[in-house]
Amino acid sequence: MTTKTIAAIATALAIVTPAGAWAHVSITPRQSTAGATEKYTVRIPTEGKVTTVAAELEVPEGVIVETLQAPAGWTHEVKRADDRIVSIVWRADVRPGEFIEVAFVARNPRSGTRIVWTLRQRFADGTVTDWTMGPTGVRPTAVTQLAPLSTR
Numbered sequence: 001m002t003t004k005t006i007a008a009i010a011t012a013l014a015i016v017t018p019a020g021a022w023a024h025v026s027i028t029p030r031q032s033t034a035g036a037t038e039k040y041t042v043r044i045p046t047e048g049k050v051t052t053v054a055a056e057l058e059v060p061e062g063v064i065v066e067t068l069q070a071p072a073g074w075t076h077e078v079k080r081a082d083d084r085i086v087s088i089v090w091r092a093d094v095r096p097g098e099f100i101e102v103a104f105v106a107r108n109p110r111s112g113t114r115i116v117w118t119l120r121q122r123f124a125d126g127t128v129t130d131w132t133m134g135p136t137g138v139r140p141t142a143v144t145q146l147a148p149l150s151t152r
Contacts, residue, residue, distance in 0.1 A: 024045070024129070025121045030140065034108055037107045045099035053124050054090060055121055058087050058118035065085040066106060075090070076091070
């Protein structure tokens with residue numbers, strides 16, 4: 001491919017793809033299986049002009065967090081109800097135009113059709129953005145759809 005072709009493709013994608021499609025805290029995978037143990041990844045970008053200083057995740061009822069990623073230079077804090085982790089806060093300075101990813105391993109609920117994750121992003125200026133609820137309801141980037149547990 002020539003440089004002109006690559007530039008044309010990049011321009012076309014920038015026009016067709018809305019900026020918000022990748023510009024907020026999100027969780028993957030978006031599909032899993034009820035009762036499965038899954039590695040979840042939380043992507044924390046800073047798309048604006050103010051540094052992100054923390055990302056918060058509320059762990060939905062029925063989800064059991066088993067292990068957390070602990071990257072060098074980042075800190076995390078967990079809150080528990082009895083022995084279950086019910087929230088995680090990751091702290092790191094994510095400058096504008098950058099992103100980080102953190103991960104955890106959790107066991108999905110054995111029933112239900114989806115997990116709705118509560119995701120919040122905290123900024124250096126004190127503002128907080130909720131990435132779960134949007135103007136039309138729950139954002140798809142905060143949901144993991146669950147397939148039924150196989151009975152084989």
